Each structure stands twice: as C-alpha cells, then as structure tokens.
Amino acid sequence: xxxxxxxxxxxxxxxxxxxxxxxxxxxxxxxxxxxxxxxxxxxxxxxxxxxxxxxxxxxxxxxxxxxxxxxxxxxxxxxxxxxxxxxxxxxxxxxxxxxxxxxxxxxxxxxxxxxxxxxxxxxxxxxxxxxxxxxxxxxxxxxxxxxxxxxxxxxxxxxxxxxxxxxxxxxxxxxxxxxxxxxxxxxxxxxxxxxxxxxxxxxxxxxxxxxxxxxxxxxxxxxxxxxxxxxxxxxxxxxxxxxxxxxxxxxxxxxxxxxxxxxxxxxxxxxxxxxxxxxxxxxxxxxxxxxxxxxxxxxxxxxxxxxxxxxxxxxxxxxxxxxxxxxxxxxxxxxxxxxxxxxxxxxxxxxxxxxxxxxxxxxxxxxxxxxxxxxxxxxxxxxxxxxxxxxxxxxxxxxxxxxxxxxxxxxxxxxxxxxxxxxxxxxxxxxxxxxxxxxxxxxxxxxxxxxxxxxxxxxxxxxxxxxxxxxxxxxxxxxxxxxxxxxxxxxxxxxxxxxxxxxxxxxxxxxxxxxxxxxxxxxxxxxxxxxxxxxxxxxxxxxxxxxxxxxxxxxxxxxxxxxxxxxxxxxxx
DNA sequence: CGCACGGACTCAGAAATTTAGAT
DNA sequence: CATCTAAATTTCTGAGTCCGTGC
Numbered sequence: 001x002x003x004x005x006x007x008x009x010x011x012x013x014x015x016x017x018x019x020x021x022x023x024x025x026x027x028x029x030x031x032x033x034x035x036x037x038x039x040x041x042x043x044x045x046x047x048x049x050x051x052x053x054x055x056x057x058x059x060x061x062x063x064x065x066x067x068x069x070x071x072x073x074x075x076x077x078x079x080x081x082x083x084x085x086x087x088x089x090x091x092x093x094x095x096x097x098x099x100x101x102x103x104x105x106x107x108x109x110x111x112x113x114x115x116x117x118x119x120x121x122x123x124x125x126x127x128x129x130x131x132x133x134x135x136x137x138x139x140x141x142x143x144x145x146x147x148x149x150x151x152x153x154x155x156x157x158x159x160x161x162x163x164x165x166x167x168x169x170x171x172x173x174x175x176x177x178x179x180x181x182x183x184x185x186x187x188x189x190x191x192x193x194x195x196x197x198x199x200x201x202x203x204x205x206x207x208x209x210x211x212x213x214x215x216x217x218x219x220x221x222x223x224x225x226x227x228x229x230x231x232x233x234x235x236x237x238x239x240x241x242x243x244x245x246x247x248x249x250x251x252x253x254x255x256x257x258x259x260x261x262x263x264x265x266x267x268x269x270x271x272x273x274x275x276x277x278x279x280x281x282x283x284x285x286x287x288x289x290x291x292x293x294x295x296x297x298x299x300x301x302x303x304x305x306x307x308x309x310x311x312x313x314x315x316x317x318x319x320x321x322x323x324x325x326x327x328x329x330x331x332x333x334x335x336x337x338x339x340x341x342x343x344x345x346x347x348x349x350x351x352x353x354x355x356x357x358x359x360x361x362x363x364x365x366x367x368x369x370x371x372x373x374x375x376x377x378x379x380x381x382x383x384x385x386x387x388x389x390x391x392x393x394x395x396x397x398x399x400x401x402x403x404x405x406x407x408x409x410x411x412x413x414x415x416x417x418x419x420x421x422x423x424x425x426x427x428x429x430x431x432x433x434x435x436x437x438x439x440x441x442x443x444x445x446x447x448x449x450x451x452x453x454x455x456x457x458x459x460x461x462x463x464x465x466x467x468x469x470x471x472x473x474x475x476x477x478x479x480x481x482x483x484x485x486x487x488x489x490x491x492x493x494x495x496x497x498x499x500x501x502x503x504x505x506x507x508x509x510x511x512x513x514x515x516x517x518x519x520x521x522x523x524x525x526x527x528x529x530x531x532x533x534x535x536x537x538x539x540x541x542x543x544x545x546x547x548x549x550x551x552x553x554x555x556x557x558x559x560x561x562x563x564x565x566x567x568x569x570x571x572x573x
Numbered sequence: 574c575g576c577a578c579g580g581a582c583t584c585a586g587a588a589a590t591t592t593a594g595a596t
Numbered sequence: 597c598a599t600c601t602a603a604a605t606t607t608c609t610g611a612g613t614c615c616g617t618g619c
Binding site: 164172306339394397454 | 601611614615618
C-alpha cells in the first residue's frame, strides 16, 4: 500500500505478491519455544547459612537463593530496593517453617553458594577442547531444531527461540521493581501462533500449551505474560528474515518521504509558535525539539511502576534551564534529564527567540515537577503529524535526521584521496555524529585507559623506528654518494621501502588512537542497526571501493541483505 | 466519543561468548 | 605454535513507540 520504489538492481526476494491488508503471512510452522533446563539442586556440601548456622533449604527456596547468590558481588545487591524486593518475593516462595526462621536478609550467608557458582564457571572455562566441542554441538543441535521456522515456504531464523530463564529482575536505572522474582515460564503459560494446517508444535511431555491460535495478522510465533510488569513477551523472527527486512525497508521509505515535506513542516511549526492556542504552541515547540534534537516522543508512564525517565512530551520544568546569555550565545536551553534506559541527556542548545519566549511562558508559575508541556500528549502530537504526512509520527524524525546526517557527513568528510583506513575513519566519524545526535551512549569500557596506554606506547615505539629508518636512509644515500655503486643504490631503495612501510604503520596506529578516543563513550551500534538507512552505507562503499565487510559484519550483512541487493553507488536518501 | 489500556512491534545497552591478534 | 588478552560479535531482555479497541 505504500508504493515502495525499487532502487537500482532489484531482486526477487524483496518483491513479492501483496497480501491482504493486515495479513502478515499465509504459512507459519515452527517447533515452539525451547524451554530452559529445570533447576538442579546444589550438592549436599554447598550450604546456606542463617545466623551463622547451616540451614537446608527446600528446593524452591534454594533455587531463589541461588539467583541472589550468583549476583552477590554485583552493585545491584547493595541497593535497598533490590534487597527488599528480593527478600519479599523470596519469603513468598518459602515453606512456612522457613518463613519462621528466615526473617532477616542480613543474617543470610550466600557466600558458599556464590563460591560454588564461581568455581562452576571456572571449571567450564577450563574444560578440555573436546568437551567444549561437544557442548557446542549440543547447542547447535538445539539451534537447528528450534531456531528456525517456515514462513511462506522460506526457512527463516528465529530471534529468541528460548524462553527467558527465571531469575531476579534487573531494571535499568532506579527501577522500583529491581530484585523482584522473575518466574519460570512453563508451557502452560505459552500461547502458540502458527498456521492451522501446519504441524502444530508439541508441548514438552506431560504439559500442554495455554493456547494455540492461528492469527496471521501478527508476526509472533509464541507469547507469554511476564510477571513483573504483567506485559506480553514474544518470540519473533530474526532481523535477517524477509518479513523484518521488508518492514525495515518500509520504515526508511517513510523517512525518505518526510524529506520532501520537512521544509513545509518546519515553516508550519514556526508559524504555530505564535498561535493563540497554548496547546498549538506547545506542540510546535515540542516538535522543534524532536526535529532539531532528535528527542523521543515521550509517552506518559505509570508512576512508581518504572524508572523515572522522560522524552520530549513528558519533560518537566526541572529538566531544563533557560539562559538568556551563555558562553557568548543567546537564548540557550540547558537540558538535563534521564531518557530511555535511564541514559542521561545533557545538552546546551541555542534556540530561536520565539522558542525561548514560549518556554518562559510555559514555565511561568509552575513547580519544578510540573510538566513543561502540560497541554500536550504524544497522541495529540502524532494526530497532527499524521495529518501533515501519511505515516508520519514523532519517531520518524529520528530516523530521518539520523539518515540525512549520515549522508551529509559522509559527503563532507570522505576524502577520495585517502586510503581505505582513512576513509573508514571518515565513515566512523559520520556514524559518530549520528550517535551523538541520538544520544547513544555506552559506559566507558573497563579496560579503556589501559588499552589506550598500550596503544600510545606502540605509537611511541613506531615513531622511534621511523626516525631510525630515516637515518638509515640518509646513511645509505651518503654511502651511495660516495661509492656510486649498484649495491649501494639498491640499499637506498631497500631502506626507503622500509621507511615507507613504517610510516604507513604509524599513520594507521594514529588513526586507530583517534578513533578509539573519540569513541570511548559513544555507542555506534544502535544507530547503525536502527536509524541509518543501510542503502546510504552501501552506496558509499560502492562509490569509494570499500568492501562492504569493512562496515557491516556477517549479522549486519544478513539484516541489510535487502539494501545490499538494491542500492547502487548513486543511491540518494 | 474520548481515553485508558492492552497488544505488537522497534529500539536499547550490558553481559556473555567467540574470535583475532599479540607475545 | 601455544597462550594470553583485547576486541568484535552475539545474546539477552528491558524500555520505548504507537495503534486499535472497548467502555
């Protein structure tokens, strides 16, 4: 229905007969989820201690105890909320006798159990090669049996074919539910979705499914309700599948359509800044942020159920500060809030004057904890966007701005004279510009400082070698001056060649160091995988003769097969 | 008929595992 | 060539967005 235009190339796999509205497949057959192994009790000599005395736990109580014991040295277990939630749920699982004894988490000693698991891990690592090989083969067999399905005649990889094992819930950031017990998923919890006439998956022996349904308007193979947030979890296809690939393609086509109308939309929200309706003004300012800063929409969240994070529409007064003047800039807005996954967004932005004025108005007579856009919801915003362009929602701006930024940055940064390493540095820098725009961060790798130092030492060594080689060249040249014999001439060439090689190695190391430093706190993967139209990258590779393997690994090439197939070097986003 | 709510899907960084490269 | 180590890749599952529906 979207009328997707084919790029150059074109291939059978990505163009197929249209299905009825909302229908996702005609045939779906699979084996159902793979259930993670049941709990194995601890050996007799591994004991739990309460108040200094060994205490034999019932099987269910012991299992939950092991979840905590495994995390003993994790920062989580030091948090009061984690401890309280864990202890509350643990006690619920205890027998009444155990409840009578175990009343204080501080008196619980899990150290021996913890030590046992550490040793188990080490033992597994130290296994002889053949044993490891055997384990791998077993895993491969499971993957082979449960990891694929048949969808409309194609064998497709499944993303998550295993049920999630039980354990303690670990939310991101200050999550009020951290430490709660995540229950084991049983076949009786699972709904299977497949085609009516397919081989219906067998539940494990002695069990039955909660339900088997035949709904071809959805893409999931199985689902269950998890007990922490009482929400659904799904088993779905791998990104390499045709179904997901087409959806991905469609996403970028919508973003490309935004390119045609974005100027009009920008003109529109600038007009709306002056509207008499406060609601319209708020919508226009929010949209300006979404467009300029690539903020997320920011749906309302249930208070106390999740970590306190916000997006654009849910920003509170306390999340911004207004500076009429700052560091030589006018109308500066200082943002400081926790976004998705409790990742901090911190930014100082000079905004257009009407935006600044409006923000002052929106903040007037409000408490810090009041909503900045108190008359705005994501539904209202998206209704408006839908009206401006078919399929337009707030998130499309992120996709659009990310992809257009990559394209522009590649154009600006790529030097055709550079070698492959130099061009790849440019690519990474363009990718990095997008990651910064989208605020994709990672924690600085634990070994960062050390490995940076090692690299710096390598550079210093190489520098010395280059200097020595330069002297060697000079010496050889002097000798040739004196002797003029062929052997000396050959020696000069040899030394020059060596020098050139060393200089190239040094340049490469320097590039590596620059890249590493610039990248230490930036996560490139998320934008590469979810925001950047892969056809831009494919075209860039073709244009500059960079092998596609240098920017996409195997998994990424599988996910972006559609783009690799269809994009020529002249593709424009 | 507006809106809460559930459902289905994309997007997210940490942790685990594997691979490659240095010694 | 073996072994250690860091980087790359894969796995995992939580956290968002957005839509349809039912009251």
